[in-house]
Amino acid sequence: xxxxxxxxxxxxxxxxxxxxxxxxxxxxxxxxxxxxxxxxxxxxxxxxxxxxxxxxxxxxxxxxxxxxxxxxxxxxxxxxxxxxxxxxxxxxxxxxxxxxxxxxxxxxxxxxxxxxxxxxxxxxxxxxxxxxxxxxxxxxxxxxxxxxxxxxxxxxxxxxxxxxxxxxxxxxxxxxxxxxxxxxxxxxxxxxxxxxxxxxxxxx
Amino acid sequence: xxxxxxxxxxxxxxxxxxxxxxxxxxxxxxxxxxxxxxxxxxxxxxxxxxxxxxxxxxxxxxxxxxxxxxxxxxxxxxxxxxxxxxxxxxxxxxxxxxxxxxxxxxxxxxxxxxxxxxxxxxxxxxxxxxxxxxxxxxxxxxxxxxxxxxxxxxxxxxxxxxxxxxxxxxxxxxxxxxxxxxxxxxxxxxxxxxxxxxxxxxxx
DNA sequence: GTATTTGCTGAACAGTGTTTAGTATAATTG
DNA sequence: CAATTATACTAAACACTGTTCAGCAAATAC
Numbered sequence: 001x002x003x004x005x006x007x008x009x010x011x012x013x014x015x016x017x018x019x020x021x022x023x024x025x026x027x028x029x030x031x032x033x034x035x036x037x038x039x040x041x042x043x044x045x046x047x048x049x050x051x052x053x054x055x056x057x058x059x060x061x062x063x064x065x066x067x068x069x070x071x072x073x074x075x076x077x078x079x080x081x082x083x084x085x086x087x088x089x090x091x092x093x094x095x096x097x098x099x100x101x102x103x104x105x106x107x108x109x110x111x112x113x114x115x116x117x118x119x120x121x122x123x124x125x126x127x128x129x130x131x132x133x134x135x136x137x138x139x140x141x142x143x144x145x146x147x148x149x150x151x152x153x154x155x156x157x158x159x160x161x162x163x164x165x166x167x168x169x170x171x172x173x174x175x176x177x178x179x180x181x182x183x184x185x186x187x188x189x190x191x192x193x194x195x196x197x198x199x200x201x202x203x204x
Numbered sequence: 205x206x207x208x209x210x211x212x213x214x215x216x217x218x219x220x221x222x223x224x225x226x227x228x229x230x231x232x233x234x235x236x237x238x239x240x241x242x243x244x245x246x247x248x249x250x251x252x253x254x255x256x257x258x259x260x261x262x263x264x265x266x267x268x269x270x271x272x273x274x275x276x277x278x279x280x281x282x283x284x285x286x287x288x289x290x291x292x293x294x295x296x297x298x299x300x301x302x303x304x305x306x307x308x309x310x311x312x313x314x315x316x317x318x319x320x321x322x323x324x325x326x327x328x329x330x331x332x333x334x335x336x337x338x339x340x341x342x343x344x345x346x347x348x349x350x351x352x353x354x355x356x357x358x359x360x361x362x363x364x365x366x367x368x369x370x371x372x373x374x375x376x377x378x379x380x381x382x383x384x385x386x387x388x389x390x391x392x393x394x395x396x397x398x399x400x401x402x403x404x405x406x407x408x
Numbered sequence: 409g410t411a412t413t414t415g416c417t418g419a420a421c422a423g424t425g426t427t428t429a430g431t432a433t434a435a436t437t438g
Numbered sequence: 439c440a441a442t443t444a445t446a447c448t449a450a451a452c453a454c455t456g457t458t459c460a461g462c463a464a465a466t467a468c
Contacts, residue, residue, distance in 0.1 A: 003466075007414085014415095030318075032236070035455060046417045048458080057456065111379055112316065114236070128382050136383070149404055154383065155397045159367065162397070166370030167362070175315055178332050179340075179358065193359045193366070200353055200404065207435070211445085239424060250448045252427080261425065 015053050015063075017043055022060045023067065027105040031061060031113055061109065068106045069131055075099055076134045085141035086148065086202050092135055093164055093194050100168030101187055112169055135161060142202075149201050163197060219257050219267075221247055226264045227271065231309035235265060235317055265313065272310045273335055279303055280338045289345035290352065290406050296339055297368055297398050304372030305391055316373055339365060346406075353405050367401060 021043045025034040036057060040047045054060050080091035100107040110128070136157040142148040143156070150156035167190045170176050180189055225247045229238040240261060244251040258264050284295035304311040314332070340361040346352040347360070354360035371394045374380050384393055 032318075036457080037455080047456085048418080049416055051457070052415070111374070112377060114234075114377060128379065132382050150400070152400075155393070155400055158371070158380075158383065158393070158397050159401055162370030162374060163363065163367045164370070165374055166366030166368070169373060170315070170366060170369055173316060173318060175332065176362075178336050179362065189359070189362070193362050196354070196356075196359055197363055240426080241424080251425085252449080253447060255426070256446075 011053075018050060018053055019060070019063045019067070023064045026061075026064060026109060030105070031109060061113070065109055068110045069128055071106070072096075072099055072110070072131050073134060076131065080134075080138075084147075085138050085145060088138050089142055089148075089160070089202070090195075090198055092138055093160065093198060094191065096135075096164045097168055097187075097190055097194060100164075101171065101190070104172045107168060107172060111165060112172065132157070132161065147203055149203060160201075164194065167193060215257070222254060222257055223264070223267045223271070227268045230265075230268060230313060231307075234309065235313060265317070269313055272314050273332055275310070276300075276303055276314070276335050277338060280335065284338075284342075288351075289342050289349060292342050293346055293352075293364070293406070294399075294402055296342055297364065297402060298395065300368045301372055301391075301394055301398060304368075305375065305394070308376045311372060311376060315369060316376065336361075336365065351407055353407060364405075368398065371397060 018039065021039050022034070025039055025042065028034075036050050037047050039060075040050055050060075054063070075095050076092060079095040080088050082088040082091055136153065139148070139150075139157045139160065140153045143150055143153055148156065150159075171186055171190065176186065180186055222243065225243050226238070229243055229246065232238075240254050241251045243264075244254055254264075258267070279299050280296060283299040284292050286292040286295055340357065343352070343354075343361045343364065344357045347354055347357055352360065354363075375390055375394065380390065384390055
């Protein structure tokens with residue numbers, strides 16, 4: 001009686017099919033301008049069908065966010081694995097900024113967009129928690145080994161994260177045009193600013 | 205023949221009436237959830253009338269942003285006027301964070317929202333330019349007088365602004381709940397983190 | 409072979425930004 | 439003052455949006 005298992009599998013496949021289509025459109029035209037009808041059209045189903053697999057548009061965003069956070073964590077694990085926590089901190093920061101600038105659509109969904117976050121707290125604990133954990137553990141190690149000019153792990157993690165997020169989000173939302181005219185100079189400028197900061201923070 | 209002048213005056217009055225109503229609703233329910241119909245209702249006009257004074261919803265946002273930037277500049281001028289640029293930098297940062305946390309709706313419109321910015325560059329030069337100028341001049345003075353651990357004015361201005369913006373925007377978008385559970389502790393935490401940073405940056 | 413459950417659809421509801429034809433009122437002209 | 443023109447506004451319409459739900463065909467269960 002493998003029918004229930006098959007149905008279960010078909011259900012998760014359908015959920016994934018919808019999620020993939022949603023992610024594609026979110027990245028192409030943004031969350032706000034993506035409509036349920038467009039998603040449904042792109043996979044050749046009726047709009048109502050989406051609601052048989054996802055409660056509402058926000059739940060679709062949760063799912064996409066989940067995948068995006070996993071992707072960022074993957075980037076961290078791949079690009080920031082130096083044993084020296086101070087060097088690893090540099091790698092994490094660089095990877096973070098690069099990720100943000102190269103995937104503005106994803107970054108938006110993860111850290112800027114309003115939509116759901118306000119509601120449930122458990123969701124972004126499991127979602128963003130792992131990525132932030134990677135950073136905060138690195139900072140903690142830096143403090144332990146006295147490689148960094150800080151004492152409080154929580155506050156310094158927040159400082160590093162906020163700076164990186166500030167740089168990326170101001171750029172994504174085009175607020176840096178007040179001070180950086182040349183679009184191509186952005187990446188260099190953000191990287192240099194982050195490095196200036198790290199040079200100051202990290203003990204020599 | 206004062207009729208043309210009167211009409212001109214009535215036109216600007218009407219524009220202001222609409223703008224005030226729009227600002228009020230933007231702050232109450234946010235830009236996205238504010239509808240032209242609601243704005244029109246609140247001032248007892250038909251929706252179409254709004255379009256006789258503003259091209260579209262975005263242009264309404266431009267106007268509100270303009271007022272918001274003026275308000276922030278006012279706060280700077282009032283709360284950050286110490287002659288010592290290093291002390292003034294502290295005042296600016298504190299005022300910025302306080303402004304953001306106390307006026308999340310305004311802050312959103314100014315620095316987070318997507319909508320217009322992408323289009324025209326001149327707009328946020330005149331808009332955000334003055335506020336940013338207040339900060340960047342302070343930083344420049346700090347560097348001149350060697351009160352600060354930096355050399356490049358542009359990069360350090362960006363660093364300070366990004367950190368402050370990162371702190372505020374992560375909070376407004378509820379991304380700090382991953383690391384700060386107690387809502388009341390937020391203000392203290394952000395202030396402490398900013399101060400930790402300034403303590404490190406400012407020469408003693 | 410009949411009954412039941414499942415998966416999906418298409419239409420409907422209430423809302424959105426925006427455009428436009430039409431209409432009272434006000435201003436100008438003869 | 440009367441007739442005409444310009445102005446300010448409205449109501450309705452268009453093409454969308456997220457979401458719900460009655461109904462239906464096909465797969466499953468008995």
